Amino acid sequence: MFSASEVLTTSTRTLIERAWGRPPHDVYAATEASGIAAECGEHRGMHVFDDLVVLEVVDEDNRPVPPGRYGAKVLVSVLFSRTMPLIRYEMSDSVQLAADADCACGRPYTLLGGIQGRVQEALRFPTSDGATREVQPVTFHHVMDTVTAAGWQIVQRAAGLEVLLARPVDVDTSVLAASLSAVLEAQGVVAPTVTVRAVETIPHTALGKAPLIVRGT
Numbered sequence: 001m002f003s004a005s006e007v008l009t010t011s012t013r014t015l016i017e018r019a020w021g022r023p024p025h026d027v028y029a030a031t032e033a034s035g036i037a038a039e040c041g042e043h044r045g046m047h048v049f050d051d052l053v054v055l056e057v058v059d060e061d062n063r064p065v066p067p068g069r070y071g072a073k074v075l076v077s078v079l080f081s082r083t084m085p086l087i088r089y090e091m092s093d094s095v096q097l098a099a100d101a102d103c104a105c106g107r108p109y110t111l112l113g114g115i116q117g118r119v120q121e122a123l124r125f126p127t128s129d130g131a132t133r134e135v136q137p138v139t140f141h142h143v144m145d146t147v148t149a150a151g152w153q154i155v156q157r158a159a160g161l162e163v164l165l166a167r168p169v170d171v172d173t174s175v176l177a178a179s180l181s182a183v184l185e186a187q188g189v190v191a192p193t194v195t196v197r198a199v200e201t202i203p204h205t206a207l208g209k210a211p212l213i214v215r216g217t
């Protein structure tokens with residue numbers, strides 16, 4: 001079993017393991033760079049494919065971020081693509097290098113400690129002291145993973161958060177709204193008004209994607 005494209009949360013990992021009897025291997029990949037990193041059998045982080053890509057974890061000003069801390073983005077150089085070489089290609093993924101790089105499997109490759117998601121999917125909220133703070137997608141995933149529905153999407157609007165649920169099953173919308181408010185408050189931001197709406201399908205973009213988290217207008 002392997003998982004790619006979305007952040008693999010602990011609850012999804014547990015569900016997969018229960019269903020198929022083995023832990024999933026999380027894979028970090030991108031359309032432009034192909035595979036970038038994957039978990040080994042130890043499942044304690046993802047080994048970067050150092051012989052195929054050069055991965056740099058950097059802050060907003062392209063300065064290297066030390067292991068154990070999340071960067072604002074990554075720069076990827078691809079070593080195998082001669083048709084379309086990519087050199088320090090910027091992707092808005094917030095990842096961190098593992099603070100302890102030694103893995104029991106013995107592979108010498110760089111170890112990633114975690115992925116928080118795409119910065120494009122991070123939402124900014126006001127704090128009580130008038131500043132703003134970014135909330136990473138994984139915060140929402142932890143709550144939305146508990147919902148039974150054909151799909152979901154969170155849209156940030158001026159009036160608050162709108163949560164779309166495609167064909168939900170036994171979902172208490174007020175409990176869901178309260179849970180989302182609680183995780184946002186735990187992040188130190190002022191929780192917005194949360195409204196939950198059942199829909200037939202989640203709207204797709206022109207590219208055919210149904211993003212989970214959207215900054216609306």
Ligand SMILES: [Zn+2]
Nearest residue numbers: 040042103105
């Ligand atoms: Zn390993």
